[in-house]
Amino acid sequence: MTIRNSYRLFSTASSTVRKLPPGFDKAASFPKEHHSQEAKKWKRFSLAFGLVVAGVxxxxxxxxxxxxxxxIPPEYPFIDRKVKEPRFPWGNEPLIGTPYDRVRRSEQD
Structure with a gap:
């Protein structure tokens, strides 16, 4: 028998191991009744807090x-005016362009 196995055997066989009384949850140190009481208490706190917030x-x-x-947006006098097209000396065409573009535009008109 190895040392590890013997340690396990003797540590569980001793009578000094404390056991929880019946009615206790093994995951916690409080009885199940305490858990239900705490849940009810926090439910009341949450409800009271919600009612206070709703009241405020x-x-x-x-x-x-x-x-x-x-x-109300402010009324500006210039909003109702029509936007006029700018009058350029070279017309409404772009200033920079190739002669091919100018010929093509004149053919479309």
């Missing part, structure tokens, strides 16, 4: 609406 929002929302200003 319901109280502040109408006050914010009183001070809310509707955005």
């Amino acid at each position: 929002a319901a109280y502040l929302f109408p006050k914010e609406l009183e001070h809310h200003e509707v955005y």
